[in-house]
Amino acid sequence: MMDAELAYLFRHGLIRDAAYELQTPSARAALHELALQLLESVLGGAPAWHDPDKPLARHATDPYADELAFHAKAAQSGGSIADQALAKSEALYLWRAAAYAEFRANPLLSIEYYQKLAAHHAAPPAVRGLAARSAGWLLHTIGRSGPAREILEGALTDAEAAGLEHERARVMGSLGLLLQDTGQLEESRAMLERALELQRGMGLRSDESRTLTYLANVASKTGLEDKAVEMYRQALVVAREVGDRRGQGVALANLGPSLAQRGELTEAESVYREALALQREIGNRRVEGIVLGNLANLLDTRGDYASAEEIYTQAITLHNEYGNQRSAGFALGNLAGLYAATGRPELAEKAYQKALATHAQVGARWSLAVHRCDYALFILRKGDGARARELWLQGADSLREMGDTGELSRKADAMRNACEACAVAPFAHA
Numbered sequence: 307m308m309d310a311e312l313a314y315l316f317r318h319g320l321i322r323d324a325a326y327e328l329q330t331p332s333a334r335a336a337l338h339e340l341a342l343q344l345l346e347s348v349l350g351g352a353p354a355w356h357d358p359d360k361p362l363a364r365h366a367t368d369p370y371a372d373e374l375a376f377h378a379k380a381a382q383s384g385g386s387i388a389d390q391a392l393a394k395s396e397a398l399y400l401w402r403a404a405a406y407a408e409f410r411a412n413p414l415l416s417i418e419y420y421q422k423l424a425a426h427h428a429a430p431p432a433v434r435g436l437a438a439r440s441a442g443w444l445l446h447t448i449g450r451s452g453p454a455r456e457i458l459e460g461a462l463t464d465a466e467a468a469g470l471e472h473e474r475a476r477v478m479g480s481l482g483l484l485l486q487d488t489g490q491l492e493e494s495r496a497m498l499e500r501a502l503e504l505q506r507g508m509g510l511r512s513d514e515s516r517t518l519t520y521l522a523n524v525a526s527k528t529g530l531e532d533k534a535v536e537m538y539r540q541a542l543v544v545a546r547e548v549g550d551r552r553g554q555g556v557a558l559a560n561l562g563p564s565l566a567q568r569g570e571l572t573e574a575e576s577v578y579r580e581a582l583a584l585q586r587e588i589g590n591r592r593v594e595g596i597v598l599g600n601l602a603n604l605l606d607t608r609g610d611y612a613s614a615e616e617i618y619t620q621a622i623t624l625h626n627e628y629g630n631q632r633s634a635g636f637a638l639g640n641l642a643g644l645y646a647a648t649g650r651p652e653l654a655e656k657a658y659q660k661a662l663a664t665h666a667q668v669g670a671r672w673s674l675a676v677h678r679c680d681y682a683l684f685i686l687r688k689g690d691g692a693r694a695r696e697l698w699l700q701g702a703d704s705l706r707e708m709g710d711t712g713e714l715s716r717k718a719d720a721m722r723n724a725c726e727a728c729a730v731a732p733f734a735h736a
Contacts, residue, residue: 339381375399393428435473449668475504489671489708515545529712555584595624599637635664639677675704
């Protein structure tokens with residue numbers, strides 16, 4: 307039996323919908339326009355169109371931007387001069403709704419609004435370009451790299467055709483990082499070097515900082531750790547000079563692993579904690595989760611297993627909340643190694659299997675190669691040398707194909723040590 311409150315809400319909804327449908331289309335449009343005006347007046351007025359070359363400043367309408375976009379769309383009665391202004395309002399609020407959803411770590415909703423904005427006739431070309439780039443990048447962050455690449459390549463073509471040089475340079479940076487994340491290091495390097503040249507020529511210093519960070523990642527993956535550290539520090543200097551807190555956080559988050567690889571664990575931990583504070587300050591939950599995973603890995607390396615396990619778990623929770631399955635899978639694969647090191651083989655087996663399945667599902671080729679090598683050594687210690695050899699060679703071959711000589715060298719060292727401990731011949735010379 308329905309209680310009184312639910313019965314009231316149900317009947318109220320029916321009456322409301324019936325009353326709405328009794329209105330003529332023009333009357334309904336007028337009511338939506340009135341609702342738009344009233345909401346804007348309560349919230350301090352409509353926001354101005356923002357320069358897409360600059361970060362979007364917060365506005366009181368942002369939490370209600372999706373509702374305001376709905377009213378602006380419904381207020382358009384078909385072909386009137388007033389409709390042009392309403393269409394611009396709709397596009398403006400779609401932009402703000404997309405940015406607000408991204409700020410609130412809701413990438414699926416943000417992608418939906420960005421894609422609508424990218425196709426909206428009333429949005430300026432530069433804003434449509436920003437929307438397409440943002441939608442593509444967010445798709446990549448949630449593990450849909452194939453569709454993301456298609457969108458970014460389309461955005462690059464559109465920016466070139468429209469003569470939007472700033473947008474073209476930014477899309478190239480995003481596309482370069484996607485290529486890097488999917489294991490195409492040489493293509494990534496070429497794309498990022500072109501992007502950096504354009505960004506420097508146009509004075510896009512925040513973008514320059516990010517692209518330097520991405521190029522440093524390529525240097526790190528190809529065994530040039532000293533060069534990588536130098537470039538990360540350059541990126542950090544540029545971001546600090548222009549007051550780009552987000553760019554500083556990105557540079558710090560990537561500098562930490564290179565310092566750790568060089569054995570500078572104390573400075574690496576300090577960098578991670580500074581990066582973590584920055585991510586929390588600006589609300590970048592996606593990168594916060596990545597930094598947590600890197601910090602956990604450092605503590606794991608030091609043998610502080612209890613702290614590392616706790617922080618790995620925090621990182622995985624954040625990744626799952628955001629929808630970042632790529633990073634969740636990587637943190638889980640590292641946690642599997644911790645389980646193995648602390649004498650919990652059943653948990654390790656389950657974690658490795660789930661991590662490898664996740665890597666394959668989202669196309670995380672590099673992570674799949676890394677954890678295949680790790681899982682192979684886990685299997686070797688359990689006594690299955692033939693299966694371990696096959697799995698390790700699959701991972702090593704992938705790293706070799708991607709040109710990641712740094713990681714391949716580390717995995718080969720670990721393999722030789724494990725084979726010696728288990729009294730079996732090394733799997734291969736690497």
